[in-house]
Amino acid sequence: MHDSPESTRQPASPVPSPGVATPSTGTGAALEKARRDKLDRLVALGIDPWGRRFDGMTSVAIVRAEGESLDTTSETGPAVRVAGRIMLLRSAGSLVFIELHDRTGRIQLMLGKKQVGPDAWKIVDCLDLGDLIGVDGRLGYSKSGEMTIFVSHLEFLTKSLETPPDKYHGLVDTDLRQRMRYLDLIHGEGVRERFVARSKIVETVRRVLTSRGYLEVEGPTLQESAGGAAARPFKTHHNALDMPLVLRIALELHLKRLLVGGMERVFELGRVYRNEGVSPRHNPEFTMLEAYEAYGDYGTMMDLTEAILIEAGQAAGTPMRFEWMGRMIDLTPPFRRAKYDDLLRDVTGCDPTDPASVATAAAAAGVETAGRHPDVVKSDLFEAKVEQTLDGPVFVIDYPASICPLTKRKVGQPHVAERFELYVAGMELANAYTELNDPDLQEQLFRTQLAGLSADESMAQMDTDFIRALRHGMPPAGGLGIGIDRLVMFLTAAPSIRDVILFPIHRPRTGG
RNA sequence: GGGGCCGUAGCUCAGUUGGUUAGAGCAUCGGACUUUUAAUCCGUUGGUCCUGGGUUCGAGUCCCAGCGGCCCCA
Numbered sequence: 001m002h003d004s005p006e007s008t009r010q011p012a013s014p015v016p017s018p019g020v021a022t023p024s025t026g027t028g029a030a031l032e033k034a035r036r037d038k039l040d041r042l043v044a045l046g047i048d049p050w051g052r053r054f055d056g057m058t059s060v061a062i063v064r065a066e067g068e069s070l071d072t073t074s075e076t077g078p079a080v081r082v083a084g085r086i087m088l089l090r091s092a093g094s095l096v097f098i099e100l101h102d103r104t105g106r107i108q109l110m111l112g113k114k115q116v117g118p119d120a121w122k123i124v125d126c127l128d129l130g131d132l133i134g135v136d137g138r139l140g141y142s143k144s145g146e147m148t149i150f151v152s153h154l155e156f157l158t159k160s161l162e163t164p165p166d167k168y169h170g171l172v173d174t175d176l177r178q179r180m181r182y183l184d185l186i187h188g189e190g191v192r193e194r195f196v197a198r199s200k201i202v203e204t205v206r207r208v209l210t211s212r213g214y215l216e217v218e219g220p221t222l223q224e225s226a227g228g229a230a231a232r233p234f235k236t237h238h239n240a241l242d243m244p245l246v247l248r249i250a251l252e253l254h255l256k257r258l259l260v261g262g263m264e265r266v267f268e269l270g271r272v273y274r275n276e277g278v279s280p281r282h283n284p285e286f287t288m289l290e291a292y293e294a295y296g297d298y299g300t301m302m303d304l305t306e307a308i309l310i311e312a313g314q315a316a317g318t319p320m321r322f323e324w325m326g327r328m329i330d331l332t333p334p335f336r337r338a339k340y341d342d343l344l345r346d347v348t349g350c351d352p353t354d355p356a357s358v359a360t361a362a363a364a365a366g367v368e369t370a371g372r373h374p375d376v377v378k379s380d381l382f383e384a385k386v387e388q389t390l391d392g393p394v395f396v397i398d399y400p401a402s403i404c405p406l407t408k409r410k411v412g413q414p415h416v417a418e419r420f421e422l423y424v425a426g427m428e429l430a431n432a433y434t435e436l437n438d439p440d441l442q443e444q445l446f447r448t449q450l451a452g453l454s455a456d457e458s459m460a461q462m463d464t465d466f467i468r469a470l471r472h473g474m475p476p477a478g479g480l481g482i483g484i485d486r487l488v489m490f491l492t493a494a495p496s497i498r499d500v501i502l503f504p505i506h507r508p509r510t511g512g
Numbered sequence: 513g514g515g516g517c518c519g520u521a522g523c524u525c526a527g528u529u530g531g532u533u534a535g536a537g538c539a540u541c542g543g544a545c546u547u548u549u550a551a552u553c554c555g556u557u558g559g560u561c562c563u564g565g566g567u568u569c570g571a572g573u574c575c576c577a578g579c580g581g582c583c584c585c586a
Contacts, residue, residue, distance in 0.1 A: 027540075027558040028522045034540055088550075095546035112546055129539075143547045166523040166538055168550045173523090175581045187523095280583085366586095496582095507580065 051157035061104035083134035130160030219254035228252030247273040267291035287484040296478035301432035372452025375400040392424035405445035407433040439470035
């Protein structure tokens with residue numbers, strides 16, 4: 001159901017927009033009225049202010065490439081047709097210069113009153129910053145040497161009713177940039193490029209995996225219980241089945257079921273949800289890659305991780321050496337491999353094999369030790385002191401087994417798990433195991449709640465169907481998880497995860 | 513959860529020790545201009561100073577609470 005027809009619509013009736021109120025008074029309303037007046041004038045001229053299909057145009061990037069080879073004094077190059085948004089508009093009497101944006105770039109247009117004729121000139125009078133137009137013209141160069149399309153035909157495509165941000169500074173407020181991402185994409189320096197890079201990174205991750213014989217699959221996001229990681233899930237409810245459900249926190253347990261099912265090489269690129277804090281490195285919903293390869297181990301996954309990082313970096317245009325978060329990063333493979341215990345000893349000076357020594361170092365670092373399992377204390381100490389020192393990329397390998405309930409133990413070393421985490425600039429980027437496939441040990445570990453770990457922090461969540469699957473025989477395998485958002489942060493040198501998520505979570509805006 | 517910083521016009525920002533009617537640039541509107549580059553020039557319009565209390569003769573400014581954001585810590 002629509003509201004009032006065009007002729008009786010209210011001039012400044014505000015449309016509720018997400019997050020930000022459309023002004024109903026003051027300058028905002030006056031600015032909108034000016035645009036609606038022009039819209040009315042277009043309608044009076046018989047022009048549809050909302051446009052129609054516009055075929056046969058060339059992207060600005062291709063037009064620009066063509067223009068590079070032209071005589072730079074000519075105004076009469078080849079005929080071109082482009083469409084896009086008006087970003088700048090400079091009027092010199094009966095001559096108007098426009099900077100037009102499309103997804104590939106920016107190009108100058110020149111419209112002269114004589115050149116376009118009196119009818120089109122009436123349309124030019126109705127143009128505002130932010131409007132979408134299509135033009136035909138000759139490609140050439142203006143007197144001041146700027147590549148320019150000398151317009152012979154103008155087609156109005158869409159009116160913009162809102163004032164764009166400051167044409168020089170753009171949209172600066174980080175809050176507004178994220179709530180109104182569409183504006184940020186239009187006006188923000190490098191914003192669109194960063195999300196293009198994200199798309200290329202995801203595309204490359206898929207290509208690397210599928211070229212190695214991996215099959216892309218989709219597990220359930222609605223689950224009875226959330227397993228595969230230590231995190232608090234979001235709770236929801238299915239009405240028709242009248243059953244409580246949670247949103248998945250990891251992809252792991254269902255992908256391993258597929259290994260049992262003989263799929264052998266599977267991956268999923270999908271959203272997971274964790275009901276936890278928000279920070280420059282955490283968003284409650286984020287994109288995760290998990291990949292599992294039968295008959296491999298965590299070493300297989302190290303090779304795969306390197307391949308993904310190198311190739312995705314190339315796709316995103318990431319240099320092999322660059323600075324991020326104030327640290328120098330060198331992507332040259334092979335990445336350093338360092339044992340968990342060795343790092344802990346080198347950084348804290350404790351003896352990692354001696355719980356008392358670890359506890360002393362932990363206490364000195366302000367880590368809670370009383371009544372907690374030694375490996376939980378060790379893990380907290382590692383987080384507190386070691387992580388921040390890891391410029392990386394570095395594979396931290398061989399973790400305390402008791403904090404890795406889904407991981408196979410090292411041969412002859414039951415207290416060491418075949419696990420690695422990849423760190424860059426003190427941030428965890430990837431996590432991989434030689435997967436535990438012993439159903440009896442898995443069941444036992446699901447029942448083991450370590451002292452000092454809350455249920456939220458524990459991966460010990462019984463999944464009896466998963467155990468049953470393991471009992472049918474899961475091949476020995478390597479498994480890998482990569483946080484795609486963090487990967488994009490890293491490869492595009494973004495300081496915050498909110499810079500690489502199009503619509504990060506926000507509290508609703510109320511009132512002022 | 514604790515601490516620090518921030519919120520002024522559609523956008524980007526000033527606003528002194530608490531003191532007259534809260535300013536600028538961009539944008540808008542009107543005017544000049546057929547080669548501009550954030551065009552320029554002349555004129556013009558536009559405010560819930562985040563919200564609510566409080567102190568004060570007087571609050572954008574000081575205090576308290578709340579809302580929203582950013583950062584650091586847990």
